[in-house]
Amino acid sequence: MARPSIVPIALTVDDRTGYTLWAPPWEEDGEEWQAFLGTTEDDTAKVHLFPTPAALAAFCRSHTDHDLADHPVWPVVVGLGAADLTPDDDHRYDLDGVYDIAAENPDRWAVEELAATIDIVGRLAECLDTSEDDDEDDDEEESEGQFEAVADLVGRPEVGSLGLGVEAFVGRSGEDAWVGVGGALDELWEDVVEELSEHLDWTGGGTVTVEDYPAADEAEEADEPEDAEEVAEAQEAEAVDEADHEAAAAPASGVRTIGGGSRITASPAAVAAAQEFWEAVGILPVEVVVPGAAGVTLRCYVEDVARFLGSNGEIWVFDTPTDLAKFLSTNTEDHDLAEIASWPEVADSDTLPLPSEQDRYDLTELSEVLTEVADGASGLLSSQALAQPVEGIRDIAEYAGLKRVDELLSPPSSLGRAIALSEREPEAQLRPEDAAAIKSDWDDVVTAVTGALVWRD
Template identity: 30%
Template sequence: MAADIVPIELGLTAGNLVTLWAPLWREDGEEWEAFLGHGENLYAFPHVAQLAAFIRTEDEHDLADHPDWEDFPDALTHELQPGEDRKFDLVGVPELVSGPADIWTLAELGDTVAILRSLAEVCDLDVVNSVLDSAEGFQLLSFGESAFSGRGGEKLWTGIGKAVVARWDEVIDALDAIVITPEVNAEALVQAEAEFASVAKLEAGVLVDGEREIEAAEDDVERSEELKFWDEIGIDCITVTVDGKSGHTLRCYLGQQAVFLSVANRIQIFTTGTGLLDYLADAGNKHTLSGIEVFDEVRSGAAAGDIEIVAGPENTYVIDGVMQQLAKGPEAVHPRKLELAVELLTDAATARGDEETTDAMTTATPLGSLLGACLRPDPNRLAPAPPFTDEVTAWNILVERFVATLDWDGGSDDEFDELD
């Protein structure tokens, strides 16, 4: 499928409709931009099968002259499904701006405003530009939280909210007026629907790769009595393999916040189960879990020798080897292993308040893009291209930060006493 023609979803009064968008391209010294439509109408469909059937049988539309259109109608139906970053909930903007101006809200609103600007330009929707020009904040969304912090930022955000309350209906009405769903060839539609259903069945069906076999095996594991203790008490016994060493520690969740067995933001990890039990049994050891009510059961059980250190497969983290897989690209990555590694690094970073690490794994970064391609592959998006040197370097930095927080067997290495 041509990379510069992309399927998008627009949330309008009629529901979520799928169409095609060709971002700016240059031809004969001029810049062009287009959507699937004709004349004054924008074509959009309730289902990708209808979109597929239409582009396979009709050639009277504004994308027919696009330099890459010739091969585009050959795209499989499921390839026309918009990715999450190509879904624009236009009717949901009033609800969106009613909340705080956090990084996620600003990013979503920024993407929505950008596609609206494109629609306004291509479809001559002056009223849309008028609304978006009525509040200064709309022009500053690309600057993120920095533009909307402090008293001045609050004023900008309030201005956006007021503009939306007063005039957003004009934006939606203007789009509703030009969007139509043209009739499609019945035979082509049947074929496209069957094609889509076949792929959906494959994706949702029984084990299609080794990864799903692993997940199924995890689901089928009968919990041992030792694991049931940790399950019932709400504290996870976890095993970590990193830098050629394996160790055991504890973690629980208070609400959504991960809390590790740690002292001064340093995770206490032990190379043997006996070492961890001895540490847990000593009432003189003060750590992040010692104040939790249920921890008394852990302490008494460790002292009496009634509990064992054992981690379930969902709490077994192997960081070693991930770097080598990432260096080879998404096809070489074991998704479950990577998913668990990302979970551990994220939990540990959140617990110590390390926003730099969590931000480094968002989709806004090259590393985050590679992680997304490995864990949530999207056929509608170009996969990251090798070499992955920068991504691997970024990953190693995050692993080194994590390693620097580990106190092995009750003591810390001098070189890691202070984190960079």
């Protein structure tokens, strides 16, 4: 069981995005608890939603009449600002988009996103269903509960297969299972959303109005800074806020974040502007950090298989985005991205290849933290911290044909078991007694991957 923590999340329902807080399962006095920011009135439990992280932060500072007020780390949350309460990409759940995801091929990202969305819906239903409280003294037959459609959906075997990962949807039987997932959603999802909507409070406990919510796509645009001056102001505000709250926030969970620091200096506005071009051409800049070196390359997916700038299984890496851009403008060598239809646009572009945060893979810090955990720093690292570095490792190993890496990323290796745990229980913390073996496997992986990287001038 993970240490008590509170996580900001975003829910998009009916073209409206609301921000709230979720307390993943924790144990207290021998009992397991889980909760969302909300209250129960007239036997109806509701989750408070807010149009912005700033509105959520303001509520947290001034209200204590809610279900998280007695949570062990609530005193820390009270001191957090909007930047701290902005959900990361892994905690944004688009309930409007499940049909589109189910219509895609069952690649790793589609399966994980659909699994996460259905999982959070199930957790909401579990916390918001008050029918058990109403019937706990009733000896007659149990009622079906307030979330019949949710229970039906999560109980479907094909939907349960989402938790097994993309491997459950490979081959003929896997294709049938994916079709079954789509069929279950077609049959039940509208009822699921209707049941859930009755328990969503879009007034933020009476602090906002429905009119305060922009459309979901407008909300995403509002999160992006408009110009360099706005970026500078936002960064300055975040720096002040971080200085104010760092001492309080650090003890909240004691869990380290991996891969958060880039070796590339570029403003968020510059990265966002560059991403428009790179996403349009379907080839993305990637930063890789290995022992003693860090660099930038390019990656795309062809039929869900990673392909990098390079050839013969070797990945060409450049010290800086400027070095890579210069190479792209003058290169005449053959490589594995040259046959991509959009490559001529890349070769002719003067847009710097600036990686976004989700395309930065720091393979060194994880080893350092595993060493600290092995030395007894219990609770320092959650299994979720493996996700982003492992994603980068998988892509590189797939392209370079590193079979030994594939073996180390899968059970029964210590690292493979830790990765499996991260997929089942992302908040679970790695134990000191396991960390040394995991670090040994991870170091072998990094060594193999580093051998596939070729630094270019």
